[in-house]
Amino acid sequence: MIVLAFDTAMAGCSAAVYDSVAKEVLAERFLAMSKGHADAIAPLIRDIMEEARIEFAELGSIGVTVGPGTFTGVRTGLAMARGFGLALGIPVIGLDTLKAIACNIEEGGLPVAVVADARRGEVYFSLLDLGLAPLKAPTVLSVAAAAKCLPDDPVHILGTGAEALIEHARGKALVRSNAGDLPRARAFISEIAGMEPDLEPPEPLYLRPPDAKPQEHLAGKAPAFAIHPETVEAAALFAALHAECFDNPWSAADMARLMSTPGAVALLASEEGEPCAFLLARLAADEAEILTIGTRPFARRRGSARALVERLQSEIALRGAHALFIEVAKSNEPARRLYHRLGFAHAGTRRSYYEKPGGLREDAIVMRKDLSA
Numbered sequence: 001m002i003v004l005a006f007d008t009a010m011a012g013c014s015a016a017v018y019d020s021v022a023k024e025v026l027a028e029r030f031l032a033m034s035k036g037h038a039d040a041i042a043p044l045i046r047d048i049m050e051e052a053r054i055e056f057a058e059l060g061s062i063g064v065t066v067g068p069g070t071f072t073g074v075r076t077g078l079a080m081a082r083g084f085g086l087a088l089g090i091p092v093i094g095l096d097t098l099k100a101i102a103c104n105i106e107e108g109g110l111p112v113a114v115v116a117d118a119r120r121g122e123v124y125f126s127l128l129d130l131g132l133a134p135l136k137a138p139t140v141l142s143v144a145a146a147a148k149c150l151p152d153d154p155v156h157i158l159g160t161g162a163e164a165l166i167e168h169a170r171g172k173a174l175v176r177s178n179a180g181d182l183p184r185a186r187a188f189i190s191e192i193a194g195m196e197p198d199l200e201p202p203e204p205l206y207l208r209p210p211d212a213k214p215q216e217h218l219a220g221k222a223p224a225f226a227i228h229p230e231t232v233e234a235a236a237l238f239a240a241l242h243a244e245c246f247d248n249p250w251s252a253a254d255m256a257r258l259m260s261t262p263g264a265v266a267l268l269a270s271e272e273g274e275p276c277a278f279l280l281a282r283l284a285a286d287e288a289e290i291l292t293i294g295t296r297p298f299a300r301r302r303g304s305a306r307a308l309v310e311r312l313q314s315e316i317a318l319r320g321a322h323a324l325f326i327e328v329a330k331s332n333e334p335a336r337r338l339y340h341r342l343g344f345a346h347a348g349t350r351r352s353y354y355e356k357p358g359g360l361r362e363d364a365i366v367m368r369k370d371l372s373a
Contacts, residue, residue: 001060002026003193004084006045007183008037008077009069009097010116011160015044016185017052020060020193026052028186035273038076038237045080059090063192065183066094067205068116068124068138071296072275074204075240082201083239083252093195094202095188098126098138101159103188104179110154111135113174115146115161116181123161124207125149132191140207143168150174225276225304227311230266232259238266241278245294248355255280258291267311269304277304281312281324288316290326301334309342313371322372327364329354336365344369 006015013036016028027048031040049056064081067074078094085092098114105112108130116124118140125146127136136149143161147169154173157165160181166174180187230238235256243249250258259266263283269276276299280291290312295304313324326344328335344367353364 001193002054002058003061003063003189004045004049004059005063005185005189005192006041006077006080007065007097007100007185007188008041008073008080009065009067010073010182012182012184013037013040013044014183014185015041015048016189017048017054018189018193020190023190025186025189026054028184030184030186032182037073038234038240041076041080041236042233056084056088059084059088061090061192061197062088062092063185063189063195064092064094064202065097065100065188066202067097068118068140068207069097071206071244072237072240074206075243076236078202078204079239079243079249079252080236083236083256085201086251087253091197092201093192093197094205095192095195096126096138096205097183098124098159099128099132099134099191100183100188101181102126102128102132103191104158104184105156105177106179107156107177110156110175111151112177113150113155113157113165115157115159115165117159117161117164118207123159123165125161125165127151127155138205138207147172225269225271225307227267227269227307229315230259230268232256234266234268235259237268237275238278238280241275241296242292242294244296250292258282263288265312265315267308269308271299271304277308279305279308279312281316283316283319283321286320286322288312288321288324290324293326305335305338306342309339313369317371322370324369324371326367327353328367330363330365336367339367339369342369 001020003018014030017026062081062084064077081092102112112128114126126138156177157174158177236252238255239252265281267279277295279293347368348366350364352361354362
């Protein structure tokens with residue numbers, strides 16, 4: 001069976017193709033990068049598939065890291081993997097990021113402690129036995145608390161938080177591994193190939209809530225958002241952001257289809273390089289409709305949605321649009337108030353339009369803004 005696996009969860013982006021019968025990695029790439037994973041992963045996968053001379057139809061399964069890691073990075077990888085799985089009708093297998101890092105070790109012979117820097121004096125920590133079975137499942141701890149979880153017997157230690165933990169764990173028998181502190185698809189793809197897929201697609205493994213982003217830079221002044229138009233190449237990123245904002249996420253394939261439609265307008269709002277909100281709209285003749293707009297939890301009520309809508313209005317007005325529409329869930333009072341302040345008015349109701357968890361339905365309020373005034 002041919003397996004494609006990739007990782008975008010931490011400060012690297014990697015992909016590999018593997019023949020599980022020959023037990024051979026056919027092609028692989030690794031890029032060290034702190035951001036830009038959504039732009040890098042698709043070309044990376046294309047390149048290794050071409051190098052391996054493998055068609056996507058030949059793939060038997062997809063593997064992806066599920067976290068812990070950065071919220072956008074984890075979602076980007078999962079959105080891409082689910083898109084491939086749906087399009088090809090093949091299973092998607094998830095592997096936790098810390099075990100993926102443990103797979104870098106080739107020397108063996110000792111249990112493995114994986115310690116990844118989680119910032120703010122904390123680490124993502126996992127302890128695995130000789131066969132890489134978990135002795136302590138991935139968790140987030142202070143460095144001091146992680147040191148107390150180490151056994152007295154010798155262990156290999158690796159990860160971006162290894163030095164910090166070694167400093168706090170003097171007296172422990174720690175063997176610092178130089179195998180690599182980030183997930184690398186070449187190393188963990190054979191582990192993926194030996195796993196049985198679950199009945200349900202893998203879910204992200206978050207050890208912190210998604211609104212845990214430090215906010216110290218917000219005091220004293222309003223944030224300045226950079227707004228950029230995006231193309232279909234950003235479909236995986238938009239799917240990742242959509243999944244973070246909504247209960248019924250759209251896949252990367254859904255996003256790609258909509259973003260490639262004639263008249264599509266995709267906008268991304270970022271603050272200090274961190275994506276914080278997105279908007280996807282469609283223009284037809286002299287009318288435009290906002291198909292989806294979302295703000296990540298950490299950035300809500302700070303003006304990113306307003307900035308996106310105002311930028312959209314400017315762009316579509318230049319293209320001849322006279323009206324802009326949006327549909328809002330009836331229960332979403334904050335959004336309805338925002339759009340009212342932006343000049344939208346009630347234009348109608350679509351009964352039972354939105355699907356809610358548990359099989360429930362909710363009305364959509366249609367709002368319209370006249371751009372010709």
